[in-house]
Amino acid sequence: MAERQTGRKAGTGRPTMKDVGALAGVSVMTVSRALSMPDRVSPETLSKVQRAVLQTGYVPDQNAGALSSKRSRIVALSLPTLANVNFADLAEGISEVLLPAGYQPLIGHSGHSLEKEEELVRIMLARRPDAFVLVGTAHSRETSRMLHASGITVIETWEQTDNPIDLCIGFSNRRAGEVAAEHLASLGHLRLAAIGGSLDADLKDYRGEQRLRGFQEATRRLGLPTPLIIRQAQVPIRHGQGADSMARLLREHPEVSAVFAISDTMAFGALMECHRQGVAVPGRMSLLGFGDFDIAAQCVPGLSTIAVAPREMGRIIGERILRRMDGAETSGHEIEPVLVLRESTGANTGS
Amino acid sequence: MAERQTGRKAGTGRPTMKDVGALAGVSVMTVSRALSMPDRVSPETLSKVQRAVLQTGYVPDQNAGALSSKRSRIVALSLPTLANVNFADLAEGISEVLLPAGYQPLIGHSGHSLEKEEELVRIMLARRPDAFVLVGTAHSRETSRMLHASGITVIETWEQTDNPIDLCIGFSNRRAGEVAAEHLASLGHLRLAAIGGSLDADLKDYRGEQRLRGFQEATRRLGLPTPLIIRQAQVPIRHGQGADSMARLLREHPEVSAVFAISDTMAFGALMECHRQGVAVPGRMSLLGFGDFDIAAQCVPGLSTIAVAPREMGRIIGERILRRMDGAETSGHEIEPVLVLRESTGANTGS
DNA sequence: AAAAATGATGTTATCGTTCTCACGCAGCGG
DNA sequence: CCGCTGCGTGAGAACGATAACATCATTTTT
Structure with missing residues (x-):
C-alpha cells in the first residue's frame, strides 16, 4: 500500500536500469556503460551487471535511449x-x-x-x-x-x-530498357513491342515508364520502326495483365516477333498466354522480362530477363x-x- | 553565443511542442491536448495551435510520447x-x-x-x-x-x-493436409505422394511438416496405401526443389498418379518438370498445391490449391x-x- | 617525489512528451 | 449571496535512458 510515496506515474512493472543497478550494487550510469561500452567498466563490475541483467530479465528501452541520445x-x-x-x-x-x-x-x-x-x-x-x-x-x-x-x-x-x-x-531504368531493345535487335527482330505501362495517371508505375522510354529510344536509335506499346497494366502488376496484353498483341499485331515486358510478372503471364494459344516461344515469339524474379528461372521455357540484384x-x-x-x-x-x-x-x- | 544558458544537452534543432506552444501563446500541455484530444480544448485555441503546427512544420516525437504514456x-x-x-x-x-x-x-x-x-x-x-x-x-x-x-x-x-x-x-495446417488427401482420394487416385519437408533439422519448415502429417493421416484413414513423401525441400522453398522432387518421383515411383505439394512454389516447380518431361497434367499426374499464390491462377494448367486468405x-x-x-x-x-x-x-x- | 594524466564510478541535468493535480472562472440551485 | 459543479488551462513531476561534468583513486611523467 505504502509502496510508492509520491506516486504520480506508475511504472510499467518491467525492470529498468535502476532495478538492475540496485541488484548489482552500482549506479544506473554504470549499468548503461556496462551494456553499451563494456570496455569502459571494470571486469568485476561488468560481470556483476551481466548477472543482474539475467536475473531480472532486463530488456533495455530503446525509446528512452533514443530520446536521450537523439539516435x-x-x-x-x-x-x-x-x-x-x-x-x-x-x-x-x-x-x-x-x-x-x-x-x-x-x-x-x-x-x-x-x-x-x-x-x-x-x-x-x-x-x-x-x-x-x-x-x-x-x-x-x-x-x-x-x-x-x-x-x-x-x-x-x-x-x-x-x-x-x-x-x-x-x-x-532507362538503361534497362535500352539493354532490352539492344538484345532483341541483335537477334534480328525488326518489329518490337513492349507491354506494361499504366493508363491510370493516379496509379502510375513511374519506373516502368522509364524502362519503356529507354526501350523506345534505343529502338529508334537502332534504326528500327517505332515499337508498339501495349499499355494496359495497373499497379500492382498481376500476371493476368501480361496475358491480356499478349492476347491483344497476337490478335492485332501479328507482325511483332519480339516483346519486352516491363516486369517478369507480366512476362510470365504473356508466356502462359502463348502456351494457351499454341504460340511457340521463342520460335514464333521472343519474350524478354525484367526483374529476374524466381519464376523466370523455373518456367518452361526459362525466361530471359534483366536482373538488378x-x-x-x-x-x-x-x-x-x-x-x-x-x-x-x-x-x-x-x-x-x-x-x-x-x-x-x-x-x-x-x- | 549566449543562446543557451545551462547548455548540458543540445536539442536536435527540430521544433518541439514548446516551440509550437510559444508561437500559439499556450502551454505545452494545451498543444498536447489539441493534438490528441481536440474536443478537450476550446475551438479558438485549437485553431491557433493548428496554425502554429503548420507554420513550424512540427512533427510529434512518438518516442517521447511512448516513454511518457507507456503506449x-x-x-x-x-x-x-x-x-x-x-x-x-x-x-x-x-x-x-x-x-x-x-x-x-x-x-x-x-x-x-x-x-x-x-x-x-x-x-x-x-x-x-x-x-x-x-x-x-x-x-x-x-x-x-x-x-x-x-x-x-x-x-x-x-x-x-x-x-x-x-x-x-x-x-x-493438419486440416489443410487432410483437405488435400480427401480431394485427391475423391478423384479416385490410389497411390498418393507428397513433396516437401526438410531433412535438415535446423532449418525446419514446421508448418509444412504438419500439413504432411495431416495428409498422411487422412490418406490412411481413407484406406489408401501410405503415401510416399519426398523430402528434399529446404527453407526458403524454391521452385527448383519442386522440380527435383517431381523428377525423382517420376523416375522412382511411376505408380504415383497424384501429388500434394506443401507449397505452391514447389507445385509450380513440379508442374514445370512435368512439362519438361512431357508428362500430362492432370492426365497422367494430378497436382495439388498449397497457398494459392498468384502464380497458381496463371500457370497452364491452372494449379489447384488450398487457400488460406x-x-x-x-x-x-x-x-x-x-x-x-x-x-x-x-x-x-x-x-x-x-x-x-x-x-x-x-x-x-x-x- | 610532486604534478599531471588516466581510469572507474557517481551525480545531475536533460531529451520531448503525457499524467496528475490545482486553479480560475462561469453557470446554477437554494 | 454562497457553495457546488464542470470546463478550459497551466505548472510540475515523471517516464527510462544517456551526456556532461565531478570525484576519487591510481598510475605515469619528469
Whole structure:
C-alpha cells in the first residue's frame, strides 16, 4: 500500500536500469556503460551487471535511449509493396546489414501512391529514424520538404536521378530498357513491342515508364520502326495483365516477333498466354522480362530477363547507411542492369 | 553565443511542442491536448495551435510520447521471410488496419530459424511494442519467456494450437493436409505422394511438416496405401526443389498418379518438370498445391490449391489487436483452409 | 617525489512528451 | 449571496535512458 510515496506515474512493472543497478550494487550510469561500452567498466563490475541483467530479465528501452541520445537506431524504409519479391529481397538485404549493427529497419508500403507515401513518411518521421530509404525518386512536394527538414540521411533507390534529395543508390531504368531493345535487335527482330505501362495517371508505375522510354529510344536509335506499346497494366502488376496484353498483341499485331515486358510478372503471364494459344516461344515469339524474379528461372521455357540484384542493392544501401552513421562521407552508387539469357529469346525466324 | 544558458544537452534543432506552444501563446500541455484530444480544448485555441503546427512544420516525437504514456503504438511482427507473397500479404493486411488507427507495424524476418526469431524478439521488445504478432507456434524457451514477461498482447498465427501464449488466429495446417488427401482420394487416385519437408533439422519448415502429417493421416484413414513423401525441400522453398522432387518421383515411383505439394512454389516447380518431361497434367499426374499464390491462377494448367486468405487473416489480426488496445476482451479465431479447384487435378485415368 | 594524466564510478541535468493535480472562472440551485 | 459543479488551462513531476561534468583513486611523467 505504502509502496510508492509520491506516486504520480506508475511504472510499467518491467525492470529498468535502476532495478538492475540496485541488484548489482552500482549506479544506473554504470549499468548503461556496462551494456553499451563494456570496455569502459571494470571486469568485476561488468560481470556483476551481466548477472543482474539475467536475473531480472532486463530488456533495455530503446525509446528512452533514443530520446536521450537523439539516435533512434531506426532506419525507415518505404516500399511500394511488400508483395513483390524484388522489394522483399531489397528489404531483407538492408535488414541483414543493419540488424547486426544494432539498427532496426522500419518497413512500410505506399501502394505505388505518392499520397500514401507522403502519409507514410509523415508517420515514420514521427519515430525519428536516423535514416530514410525510399524506393523511387518521384515524391510529392510535401514529402521532399519533410525529408529535407528532418536533416537525416535519405537514400533513394531503384532508380537513378541527377538531383537526389541526398543519396541515390540504384540503377537506370532507362538503361534497362535500352539493354532490352539492344538484345532483341541483335537477334534480328525488326518489329518490337513492349507491354506494361499504366493508363491510370493516379496509379502510375513511374519506373516502368522509364524502362519503356529507354526501350523506345534505343529502338529508334537502332534504326528500327517505332515499337508498339501495349499499355494496359495497373499497379500492382498481376500476371493476368501480361496475358491480356499478349492476347491483344497476337490478335492485332501479328507482325511483332519480339516483346519486352516491363516486369517478369507480366512476362510470365504473356508466356502462359502463348502456351494457351499454341504460340511457340521463342520460335514464333521472343519474350524478354525484367526483374529476374524466381519464376523466370523455373518456367518452361526459362525466361530471359534483366536482373538488378535487389538483395545486393539492399546490402550496399545498408553499408552506406552504417558508414554515414559513423560520420563518414558517402557517395551514391549506380548498379548496372544485367541481361540474363535463358530460352525465351531467340533469333528472328520470320521472312 | 549566449543562446543557451545551462547548455548540458543540445536539442536536435527540430521544433518541439514548446516551440509550437510559444508561437500559439499556450502551454505545452494545451498543444498536447489539441493534438490528441481536440474536443478537450476550446475551438479558438485549437485553431491557433493548428496554425502554429503548420507554420513550424512540427512533427510529434512518438518516442517521447511512448516513454511518457507507456503506449508505444508499435505492433511488432515477426515473419519467417518477406520474400513469400503469403507472408507479405499477411503483413500488408495487418498494416492496412493498424496504420489508420495510429499504430505502426514493425516488421522483422527470422529466416525460419528459432534462434534468429529469439534474437529478433529480443531486439523488437526493446522498442516496447504494445502487441506482438508471430508466425507460428513453435518458439524457443527463451522467446516464450520474454513474451510472457513482457505482459503485452501476443498473437500467434498461421497455425492453430491448443495452448497459445495468449491469442491464436490461424488455420490448422493438419486440416489443410487432410483437405488435400480427401480431394485427391475423391478423384479416385490410389497411390498418393507428397513433396516437401526438410531433412535438415535446423532449418525446419514446421508448418509444412504438419500439413504432411495431416495428409498422411487422412490418406490412411481413407484406406489408401501410405503415401510416399519426398523430402528434399529446404527453407526458403524454391521452385527448383519442386522440380527435383517431381523428377525423382517420376523416375522412382511411376505408380504415383497424384501429388500434394506443401507449397505452391514447389507445385509450380513440379508442374514445370512435368512439362519438361512431357508428362500430362492432370492426365497422367494430378497436382495439388498449397497457398494459392498468384502464380497458381496463371500457370497452364491452372494449379489447384488450398487457400488460406492471408490478407484477410492479417486484417482480422489487426482488428483483434485494436479491440484489445481498447481494453476489450478478445478470443482467438480459426480460419478454414479452402480448396481452390483449377485444372491441375483430375480423375485417375490409370488402370 | 610532486604534478599531471588516466581510469572507474557517481551525480545531475536533460531529451520531448503525457499524467496528475490545482486553479480560475462561469453557470446554477437554494 | 454562497457553495457546488464542470470546463478550459497551466505548472510540475515523471517516464527510462544517456551526456556532461565531478570525484576519487591510481598510475605515469619528469
